[in-house]
Amino acid sequence: MARWYCGRSLRRVIAKLDLTSDPVALTETLVNIPSVSRQEDELAAAVELALQEQAGHLEITRSGNAVLARTNLGLPSRVVLAGHLDTVPINDNFPARRTDDGDEEILHGCGSVDMKGGDAVMLYLAATAIEPSHDLTFVFYDCEEIDATQNGLGRIERDLPDWLAGDLAIVCEPSNALVEAGCQGTMRIELRTKGRRAHTARAWMGSNAIHALGSALRILEDYEARTVEIDGCLYREGLQAVSVSGGVQGNVVPDSAVLAINFRFAPDRSGEQAEEHLRALFAAYDVTVVDLAVGAMPGLSAPAARELIEAAGGEPVAKLGWTDVARFAARGLPAVNFGPGDPTLAHTREEHVPVAQIRRCAEVLSRFLLDSRG
Amino acid sequence: MARWYCGRSLRRVIAKLDLTSDPVALTETLVNIPSVSRQEDELAAAVELALQEQAGHLEITRSGNAVLARTNLGLPSRVVLAGHLDTVPINDNFPARRTDDGDEEILHGCGSVDMKGGDAVMLYLAATAIEPSHDLTFVFYDCEEIDATQNGLGRIERDLPDWLAGDLAIVCEPSNALVEAGCQGTMRIELRTKGRRAHTARAWMGSNAIHALGSALRILEDYEARTVEIDGCLYREGLQAVSVSGGVQGNVVPDSAVLAINFRFAPDRSGEQAEEHLRALFAAYDVTVVDLAVGAMPGLSAPAARELIEAAGGEPVAKLGWTDVARFAARGLPAVNFGPGDPTLAHTREEHVPVAQIRRCAEVLSRFLLDSRG
Numbered sequence: 001m002a003r004w005y006c007g008r009s010l011r012r013v014i015a016k017l018d019l020t021s022d023p024v025a026l027t028e029t030l031v032n033i034p035s036v037s038r039q040e041d042e043l044a045a046a047v048e049l050a051l052q053e054q055a056g057h058l059e060i061t062r063s064g065n066a067v068l069a070r071t072n073l074g075l076p077s078r079v080v081l082a083g084h085l086d087t088v089p090i091n092d093n094f095p096a097r098r099t100d101d102g103d104e105e106i107l108h109g110c111g112s113v114d115m116k117g118g119d120a121v122m123l124y125l126a127a128t129a130i131e132p133s134h135d136l137t138f139v140f141y142d143c144e145e146i147d148a149t150q151n152g153l154g155r156i157e158r159d160l161p162d163w164l165a166g167d168l169a170i171v172c173e174p175s176n177a178l179v180e181a182g183c184q185g186t187m188r189i190e191l192r193t194k195g196r197r198a199h200t201a202r203a204w205m206g207s208n209a210i211h212a213l214g215s216a217l218r219i220l221e222d223y224e225a226r227t228v229e230i231d232g233c234l235y236r237e238g239l240q241a242v243s244v245s246g247g248v249q250g251n252v253v254p255d256s257a258v259l260a261i262n263f264r265f266a267p268d269r270s271g272e273q274a275e276e277h278l279r280a281l282f283a284a285y286d287v288t289v290v291d292l293a294v295g296a297m298p299g300l301s302a303p304a305a306r307e308l309i310e311a312a313g314g315e316p317v318a319k320l321g322w323t324d325v326a327r328f329a330a331r332g333l334p335a336v337n338f339g340p341g342d343p344t345l346a347h348t349r350e351e352h353v354p355v356a357q358i359r360r361c362a363e364v365l366s367r368f369l370l371d372s373r374g
Numbered sequence: 375m376a377r378w379y380c381g382r383s384l385r386r387v388i389a390k391l392d393l394t395s396d397p398v399a400l401t402e403t404l405v406n407i408p409s410v411s412r413q414e415d416e417l418a419a420a421v422e423l424a425l426q427e428q429a430g431h432l433e434i435t436r437s438g439n440a441v442l443a444r445t446n447l448g449l450p451s452r453v454v455l456a457g458h459l460d461t462v463p464i465n466d467n468f469p470a471r472r473t474d475d476g477d478e479e480i481l482h483g484c485g486s487v488d489m490k491g492g493d494a495v496m497l498y499l500a501a502t503a504i505e506p507s508h509d510l511t512f513v514f515y516d517c518e519e520i521d522a523t524q525n526g527l528g529r530i531e532r533d534l535p536d537w538l539a540g541d542l543a544i545v546c547e548p549s550n551a552l553v554e555a556g557c558q559g560t561m562r563i564e565l566r567t568k569g570r571r572a573h574t575a576r577a578w579m580g581s582n583a584i585h586a587l588g589s590a591l592r593i594l595e596d597y598e599a600r601t602v603e604i605d606g607c608l609y610r611e612g613l614q615a616v617s618v619s620g621g622v623q624g625n626v627v628p629d630s631a632v633l634a635i636n637f638r639f640a641p642d643r644s645g646e647q648a649e650e651h652l653r654a655l656f657a658a659y660d661v662t663v664v665d666l667a668v669g670a671m672p673g674l675s676a677p678a679a680r681e682l683i684e685a686a687g688g689e690p691v692a693k694l695g696w697t698d699v700a701r702f703a704a705r706g707l708p709a710v711n712f713g714p715g716d717p718t719l720a721h722t723r724e725e726h727v728p729v730a731q732i733r734r735c736a737e738v739l740s741r742f743l744l745d746s747r748g
């Protein structure tokens with residue numbers, strides 16, 4: 001536990017964060033300040049105070065439990081770095097602990113991978129990138145892990161839109177310290193079938209709504225998902241049943257059933273095109289779209305994006321899950337994910353981050369923001 | 375409402391039933407004494423008292439809320455008539471009411487079709503068939519409409535088995551006043567599929583348990599149910615999905631799903647054969663039998679059964695639903711359903727019975743029990 005952390009009963013004492021020395025130690029300190037969604041006040045206060053005291057060159061503002069900071073150097077381009085402060089609920093994985101098997105040093109704990117490692121890198125850069133090659137905006141926001149309508153980034157879009165302007169957005173969600181470009185869209189649809197109830201002893205008097213789902217499952221089994229290459233990134237689509245339900249009682253031919261399907265689609269499809277595709281595929285069914293978040297094109301031809309990929313010294317890869325990258329893409333900014341840790345560990349009790357990835361992210365971004373200075 | 379019915383607050387006053395004059399009026403009186411399962415005490419007391427007072431030629435006994443009565447004339451054959459006294463819960467269909475559109479006189483109300491019309495016919499016969507051609511046993515029992523383990527007939531089988539002995543059983547459940555012979559068996563199975571969870575954004579890392587139900591639904595869609603003729607009765611089998619469920623959350627490839635299937639099978643299949651048939655059909659699946667009630671062969675070659683069909687003046691038809699007929703068949707008695715009303719109205723708010731069918735059942739059974747006297 002951070003030695004400055006004084007607990008919720010003494011809320012006025014704000015934890016002190018050391019932004020400049022070691023992003024790994026800083027990650028550990030951040031993990032030790034609990035910040036489950038809607039309870040980010042303590043961490044937001046610590047972040048704000050630390051920026052005020054250790055990054056005096058930045059303009060700082062608050063929006064609820066989000067803290068925003070930026071340079072105003074009049075440079076020809078601006079890079080926005082964004083990270084959420086909140087975590088999913090603690091699950092027997094607090095406080096932080098470190099392990100070292102001689103081969104790899106690991107930091108464990110709630111939020112270690114999603115995404116206090118990325119937040120620590122951002123805070124380190126905010127305090128140390130005094131003379132950057134691009135103007136910089138840092139967005140530490142709240143409520144990313146709960147219903148999308150509560151997302152702090154959405155509130156900032158509405159209330160402080162100029163704070164999200166720029167030429168490249170880097171969302172420091174875990175990406176195994178690789179540049180993950182764009183993101184896939186996601187759509188959930190429901191297929192509803194209707195039948196006619198009857199006693200199963202006289203089944204021919206009814207019509208079975210569960211049987212009527214058979215050809216939809218056949219379509220899903222036979223579906224050949226596309227793999228699409230855009231800007232050198234491979235996006236792999238997927239079409240999966242995610243729930244099915246139906247039935248009245250054990251001796252009744254059921255008259256209704258519902259199959260929910262999740263479509264993950266490459267960013268070359270718009271939301272409308274994705275819907276059109278599914279409606280054509282399931283033309284025989286009553287289809288309702290219940291959820292949609294469009295994807296984001298990788299946008300890697302933008303100069304700042306090219307510089308970042310160069311600094312990372314590697315090929316970019318496609319982001320398959322949906323992230324807040326798409327919000328920036330919708331505002332016209334090329335946007336990538338770049339952060340420490342394995343995203344498949346997010347939300348698990350076992351979440352952890354290799355400390356080498358935290359260091360690598362800090363180094364790559366420092367190089368990008370300082371060396372590429374034109 | 376019956377004028378002798380004094381309500382639950384005056385439980386000691388037992389309603390008076392007139393057994394000998396009119397089975398239709400008697401049905402109405404029975405409907406007006408509520409007897410939801412487990413609450414048959416009031417009706418059972420009225421039945422017992424009426425038999426004591428108006429059918430002194432019978433030996434009478436009680437078993438819980440069941441009332442049993444029989445002749446002991448030493449005749450060469452015995453006919454058992456059985457009817458349950460309980461009903462499903464009242465559903466805005468109490469007390470009884472009569473309608474007459476000039477064409478047909480109808481009695482409406484909870485229990486009118488299932489099965490107080492049949493009970494009234496039995497009570498009428500108990501009081502009036504003083505010199506029958508067969509020895510007679512009347513079984514008025516409780517708790518037929520709830521879990522099979524509570525069924526009063528099961529308790530009588532255990533405690534008073536000699537009261538169920540005989541050469542023919544007539545269960546006076548509604549059969550549209552036709553002799554319905556035997557009954558079909560019913561089996562419920564569950565197919566469980568297993569998969570591997572994965573985020574839908576990386577669906578190829580998982581295996582979808584809902585998709586795996588596709589070929590089972592295909593088998594159900596393509597299934598050609600048998601129609602089997604036995605003793606001139608046509609039994610029509612059926613194989614129907616009755617429930618389906620599966621799913622973890624909207625962005626997860628589900629790792630398990632369950633499909634429940636109800637098989638209604640003709641009485642030429644034993645329970646083992648029915649199970650074998652389904653296991654062969656769904657060989658690719660993990661199959662569990664969750665419910666089984668075997669059917670009953672019609673047994674119409676028995677002399678008493680032939681006499682009954684003659685008295686009913688018509689062809690017997692197959693019983694498709696499962697009824698307590700099967701309990702008698704399992705004890706070696708040929709057993710039929712014969713009672714007033716349309717069985718598809720049972721358990722509906724609109725249940726009703728044509729009074730002409732009550733009269734016809736009373737007449738047919740009187741003729742059978744008196745005229746056929748050998």
